[in-house]
Amino acid sequence: MKKSRIAVVGGGPGGLFTSYLLEEYCGDLCEVTLFEAGPRLGGKVVTRQFATAPVFYEAGVAELYDYSRTGPDPLKQLVKTLGLSTVPMNGPSVILGDSILNSARDIRQHFGEATLGAIRAFQQRCRELCSRAEYYEGHLHDDNRHEWASKTFAEVLDAIPDEEARRYITVMARSDLATEPHLTSALNGLKNVLMDEPGYLRLYSIVGGIERLIDALKQRIKADVRLRSPVVSLSSSSDGTSRLRTRTQGAFEEHSFDLVVFALPNYSLQRLEWGGRDLRLAMEKHLAHYDRPAHYLRTSLLFREPFWRDHVKSSYFMMDAFGGCCVYDEGARQPCDPHGVLGWLLAGNDALVLANHADDDLIAMTLDSLPAPLARGRDLFLxxxxxxxxxxxxxxxxxxxVRETRDRHTPAAQHHPGLYVVGDYLFDSTLNGVLDSADFVTDLILTKLRKQKYAAPVVNGHTALEGASQPSSALDEEYHDQYDGESSYEESFEEYFCEHYTTDLIRTIWGWSPPYTLLDCGSASGQTLEAFARKGVEAWGVENSRHIHSRTPQKWKERNLLGDVRKLPFPDNSFDFVYDTCLCYLPEEDLGVAIAELFRVCRVGVYYGGIATDMTCEVIEAHDLFDQVRSFLTLWEWSEVFLRQGFRLAVTDPKVVARAWKIEVKSNEGDFPWYPDGETMRHCFFTKPGAPAPPVQIERSSRRDGRDPVPPPTRGEPVR
Structure with a gap:
């Protein structure tokens, strides 16, 4: 199979992350060309050195965020994979006027108990409105419904009854917002306030400078990198490919690619020419939705010595100068003895307006902003x-x-399906966010490329498996008659199903042990029901293929029903758990209806055990996994569909993810795991909000919740 040609436009972190991930997960299916308008790669990640002394400082991105206490952290894992060392950062100190506030005691001493109480009350309100798990997941439906989503941050700040407390919170959050409180939402402000709360996240930097991350990525990628090659336009070719136009050394060049990823900031995308009215209108709509520019300006000053450390001992501190700015002690992350370096991060309108001033004027203003206790630093400036x-x-x-994740990254899907965008502005304006964005686009491309390679061909709008005698989601007879390519479903059952594996995962993820009730969606001839029964699980099944369902043993016909997952014949909350292997055989447009049914009939959660396009390549090829699959989605995409119907991811705790992964690896000893890693696998498990806690285990013969057993529905014709 000929490799697909992919263009990645933009050599900043987004473009480098995208190129790295494409080669990591799709390297056998694609070739990447990376276009960068400037003379270097790295974008906003810049580590520089002073001329006066061999001392480094961060000129761009100042820190990275560590979420690993709450859940898997892809950026922290990538930094580790690239062999880079990290240094933690902390900054509890705030300077208001000439008052240096390092602790609650200092706040009380300078401003009184009422101010301290108002600060704590606001912080507590933020914690109540966004838990650690909600902060980590940041799901779009939760954000869109949040009571602070439609308020400005200025509105909630103005509601703080104590003026000094309002001032303190404003200064604490300003540099992270990079804008004015009235120009962003209260929810965005809340999330930036919680950055400083213990347990939500930690900050860190990279030993030797954050640009070492860029250097490590440059060494890893094999892409054809073209510097000083700004892309000026994109249009569609008659053969369905994308035509990029670049300007190199004053001359235009034309390039043809199968897929194009724009990893550029919103303002850079606005400068491009989009060929064709439909594409232009789609991109204008996308760009307008995110046209909320915010601003930074950094002044980094070298001093003879770190004079401030007798007063402030943290890695950074906040000041009320310039409307609220963050000041970094660069020596806290990389040695600069005997010198000292402070880096001022100005934000919002102050950064925008002051950017018009000359460097010398800005340096003078920065020195002048030092409060009285730190005034001697002016004489130490170098x-x-x-x-x-x-x-x-x-x-x-x-x-x-907030838009659906796929919609955010495919703004012109209808008219230009080979176009993707990557950017931190699509998530949270951090390096963590741009890696998530690159990861999701890689998922979309992986799905497209693997579907092209492995899926059944489409003829006249239908796949070869769609026979007129079958319902639109039913599998043909050969599927179960030659389940492993040679043997029948019954003969190869034990190779593909293990009740111990499934119940061990349910115990690990939800803490539930049998007895409990379970619905198996895609139960075939009902052999799973007997296997589950041996574990003490009261299992029922739904299968829509008449052919395989007809082979259900007499003993299990009462519980193995001929039906359709899109209209389940059970009352609400009939089962504790649902185990699904059939959704991937539905058309994608039917998934919402089907998963809404799973939400309706389950009490606790769903284990999605179906096919995903990001399963390991070895397993896909060995077991012909894409045979008759209709919904081609990665597990991240599957999770988006489940969350859209009200479910939430069941697990974020890294320790639980590790235990689940250990079960997966052990079950495949001597063979390849079906999932590439635990972070991917965790997107198989979904919890219903308000789900009951695991019950105290009692005798298996009695009901633990007082409900009557699930009544057998009418069997016969498949439910439409």
Whole structure:
């Protein structure tokens, strides 16, 4: 199979992450060309050195966020994979006027008990409105319904009854927002307030400078990198490919690609020419939704010594100068003895307006902002540098309302399905967010490329498996008669199903042990019901293929029903769990209806055990996994469909994810795991909000919840 040609436009972190992930997961299916308008790769990640002394400082991105206490952290794992060392950062200190506040005691001493109480009350309100798990997942439907989503941050700040407390919170959040409180949502403000709360996240940097991450990625990728090659336009070719036009050394060049990924900031995308009215209108709509520019300006000053450390001992501190800014102690992340380096991060309108000033004026203003306790630093100044980042951040990351993840990344899907966008503005304006964005686009491309390679061909709008005598979601007879390619479903059953594996995962993810009730969607001839019964699980089944269902043993016909997952013949909350293997054989447009039915009939959660396009390549090929599959989705995409119907991911705890992964690896000893890693696998498990806790185990023969057993529905014709 000929490899697909993929263009990645933009050599910043988004473009590098995308190129790296494409080669990591789709390298056998594609070739990548990376276009960068400037002379270097790295974008906003810039580590520089002073001329006066060999001392480094961060001129761009200042820190990375560590979510690993709450759940899997892809960026932290990538940093580790690339062999980079990290250094933690912390910053509890705030300077208001000439008052240095390192602790609650300092706040009480300078401003009184009422101010401290108002600060704590606001922080507590933020914690109540967004738990650690909600903060980590950041699901779009939760965000769109959040009571602070339609308020401005200025509105909730103005409701703080104590003026000094309002001022303190404003200064704490300003540099992270990179905008004014009235120009962003209260929910975005809340999330930035919680960044400083213990348990939500931790900050860190990379030893030797964050640009070492860029250097490591450059060494890993095999893409054809073309510097000083700005892309000026995109249009469609008659053969369905994309035509990129670049300007190189004053001359235009034309390039043809199967797929194109634009990893550019929103403002850079606005400068491109989009060929064709439909594509232009689609991109204008996308760009307008995210047109919320925010701004940074950095002044980094070298001093003879770190004079501030007698007063402030943290890695960074907040000041009320310039409307609220963050000041970094660069020596806290990389040695610079005997010198000291402070880096001011100005934000919002102050950064925008002051960017018009000359470097010397900005350095003078920065020195003048030192409070009285730190005033002697002006006499210790050696050298200053200024770096402007106007319009490079988003004031309302994700936009409002937040769109479906696929829609965010495929803004012109109807007219230009080979076009994708990657950007931190689509998530949270962080390096973590842009890696998530690159990861999701890689998932979409992986699905497209693997579908092209492995799926049945489409003829006249139908796949070869769609026979007129079968319902639209039923499998043909050969599927179960030659289940492993040679043997029948019954003969190969034990190779593909293990009740111990399934109940062990349910115990690990939800903490439930048998007895409990379970619905098997895609139960074939009902052999799973007997296997589950041996574990003490009261299992029922639904199967829509008459052919395989007709082979159900007499003993299990009462519980193995001929029906349709899109209209289940059970009352609400009939089962504790649903185990599904049939959804992937439905058309994608029917998934919402089917999963809504699973939500209706289950009490606790769903284990999705069906096919996903990001299962390991070895397993896909060995077992012909895509045979008759109709919904081609990665597990991240599957989770989006489940969450859209009200479910939530069942597990974020890294320790639980590790235990589940251990079960997966052990069950496949001597063979390849079906999933590439635990982070991918965790997108198989979904919890119903308000689900009951695991019951105290009692005798298996009695009901633990007082409900009557599930009544057998009418059997016979498949339910439509």
């Amino acid at each position: 050298e200053g540098r200024v770096h402007r980042w106007v319009g490079t951040i988003n004031a309302l990351p994700g936009g409002h309302p």
